[in-house]
Amino acid sequence: MHSDHIGGLTTHDGKSVFTNAEVYVAKAENDFWLSPEIATKAPKEAQEFFQAAQAISAPYITSGKRHTFSGSDEIAEGIKIVPLPGHTPGHTGYEFNSKGQKILFWGDIIHAARAQLKHPEIAAVFDIDPAAAVATRAKLLPILAVEDILVASPHLPFPGLGRLQKNGDAYSWAPVVFADQWVPR
Numbered sequence: 001m002h003s004d005h006i007g008g009l010t011t012h013d014g015k016s017v018f019t020n021a022e023v024y025v026a027k028a029e030n031d032f033w034l035s036p037e038i039a040t041k042a043p044k045e046a047q048e049f050f051q052a053a054q055a056i057s058a059p060y061i062t063s064g065k066r067h068t069f070s071g072s073d074e075i076a077e078g079i080k081i082v083p084l085p086g087h088t089p090g091h092t093g094y095e096f097n098s099k100g101q102k103i104l105f106w107g108d109i110i111h112a113a114r115a116q117l118k119h120p121e122i123a124a125v126f127d128i129d130p131a132a133a134v135a136t137r138a139k140l141l142p143i144l145a146v147e148d149i150l151v152a153s154p155h156l157p158f159p160g161l162g163r164l165q166k167n168g169d170a171y172s173w174a175p176v177v178f179a180d181q182w183v184p185r
Helices: 027-033 036-041 044-062 130-147
Strands: 023-026 066-069 074-076 079-083 092-098 101-105 150-152 161-167 170-175
Touching: 023 027, 023 044, 027 044, 027 066, 036 044, 044 066, 130 161
Parallel strands: 023 066, 101 150
Antiparallel strands: 074 079, 079 092, 092 101, 150 161, 161 170
């Protein structure tokens, strides 16, 4: 398979999909995963992640549709970039704000909820920079709890949406109520 068939620009049978998509990646993330020097120094078990990042990125780079960003700019009305380094160098969250409500898609800030919500100072083996991951949690979690911001998280119990509550030095997760039926308002 050629790299121009990977990453969503074409399907396995050559049909184009998302041909107008523009991909935005944190510059620190881009520079890390696409660096041949860093990749060759990475442990053997991490090589597949570098190879995947390079293969997925290739068609967007070739087409000129891959862009990098730095900082915490608003990328569109109501969508803000939130730098959350530690898990990876350019790990990024996305905050959506509409009608006075906010939701933060935080990615891999928490991996083991039962441990890391009680002890945010615990790093996960998956964090590339454990100290930065701990520092990011130390800064982020209190803000989310005080401001009562809705969080979307891939590593917290279904449905992965909820709010943080502060309990002394620890946090607890209050998931949103899930209903499997559409309830019109």
